[in-house]
Amino acid sequence: MTSRFVAESTAIRAAAPADTDVCGRINYEAFSAIADRHNFPHDFTSVDEATALCSHMIGHPGFFGVVACQDGRIVGSNFMDERSPIFGVGPVSVEPGSQNHSVGRELMQAVLDRAKQQRAQGVRLVQLAYHNRSLSLYAKLGFDVREPLATLQGEPLGVEVDGCRVRPASDADIDACNAVCVRVHGHDRGGELQDSVARQAASVVERAGRITGYTTGIGFYDHSVALGNDDLKALIGAARRIDGPGFILPTRNTALLRWCLDRGLRVRHMLNLMTVGFYHEPRGAYLTSIGY
Numbered sequence: 001m002t003s004r005f006v007a008e009s010t011a012i013r014a015a016a017p018a019d020t021d022v023c024g025r026i027n028y029e030a031f032s033a034i035a036d037r038h039n040f041p042h043d044f045t046s047v048d049e050a051t052a053l054c055s056h057m058i059g060h061p062g063f064f065g066v067v068a069c070q071d072g073r074i075v076g077s078n079f080m081d082e083r084s085p086i087f088g089v090g091p092v093s094v095e096p097g098s099q100n101h102s103v104g105r106e107l108m109q110a111v112l113d114r115a116k117q118q119r120a121q122g123v124r125l126v127q128l129a130y131h132n133r134s135l136s137l138y139a140k141l142g143f144d145v146r147e148p149l150a151t152l153q154g155e156p157l158g159v160e161v162d163g164c165r166v167r168p169a170s171d172a173d174i175d176a177c178n179a180v181c182v183r184v185h186g187h188d189r190g191g192e193l194q195d196s197v198a199r200q201a202a203s204v205v206e207r208a209g210r211i212t213g214y215t216t217g218i219g220f221y222d223h224s225v226a227l228g229n230d231d232l233k234a235l236i237g238a239a240r241r242i243d244g245p246g247f248i249l250p251t252r253n254t255a256l257l258r259w260c261l262d263r264g265l266r267v268r269h270m271l272n273l274m275t276v277g278f279y280h281e282p283r284g285a286y287l288t289s290i291g292y
Contacts, residue, residue: 010103012110015058015065015077023058023067023077023093024051030076030093038130040269043220043245053091054079062191066110068094068103078107080114080123081291083191086278087115088291089125092134104134108141112276121187122277124292126248129270138274147273149288150257151220153246154265157237164234169193169202169214177204177214181225184284189223192216192289205234215287219243224287229256232285236260245269248288256285 015023028050032042044050054077057063062083068076076094080087089111094103115123126149127134139145169177174197178188196202196216205213205226213226218239224247226232233256236247246268251257261267273288 009070010075010106011069012066012106013069015067015079017055017058019067019074019077020055020058021051022074023054023065024048026074026076026095027051027054027091027093029096030099031091033096034128034131040130041245057081062195064111064114066107068098068107070098076103076107078111080111081192082118082120083195084189085121085187086189086292087111087118087120087123088289089123090291105137105141108137112141120277122275122279124273124275126288126290126292127272127274129272135272142276143274144276144279145272146275146279147288148251149248149271149273150251151246151248151268151271152260152265153242153268154263156239156241157263157265159233159237159263161230161234161237163207164212164230165206166203166234166238167206168200169197169204171197173197173204173211173214176211177202177225180211180213180227180284183227184225184282184286186280187278189225192223196222203235203238205231207231213285215239216289217243218247218287220245220248220290222247222287223289223292226285229253229259229285232256232287233259236287248290250282250286250288253285 028044028047035042057079065079067074075098078092178190181188201217204211213231215224215235216222
């Protein structure tokens, strides 16, 4: 990607492996500063954790990344997951000292331009509800708020649901899982699912010998799709751990929310699902990832 000057001293260029450490540090510092300002827990526990995420995205062919530079120095970054028909944006971060100077807007515009070039069906992101400025920015860029979300955290539940069998997913299950996702969302998330199956992290739930849902993992960076709440309860109940800050549940699904709360899980913070392009109202139960 050719550098594009967007202001007298700011340029946007493609992220490179050599940018990993500085992108990780900025992600940690930016998200920690915002959380501290609003008295919320940090999404990243350390610089190393944020750096590992950036390393994964920069090194993965299914992700597109850009950095913002001022006088040759990186001051922010943004990434987009292109593994499935709907692209997912984030994390976008700008170092605290360079915020409020349109750097975030230019980083967002760069990935939106890329999505248009790639003819993505749509673009989505998950926005931290307590961060008012990002909500305003994304709305100005054309994103619509679609769904209020809650991050839930706690100890693994270790519960089973009558009639539901949970087992590890295999390559042979991918078509059936994609069919469930298309039925619920109108599109598949096959690229993400394939990666999760390859690292042996995905699970499926069956009723009467038929796959009725799947999860790429129960956690912040994972998504789950199921035909009904019982299927999703079985997937949550079978999880051996809840990764990262927690899993992300649409709060309009009040029956599932109450079920989780009644079993000791607690709300960590609220978020919003925002979309550009293709969207239709989900027809089933699901958990979003922090991507969407």
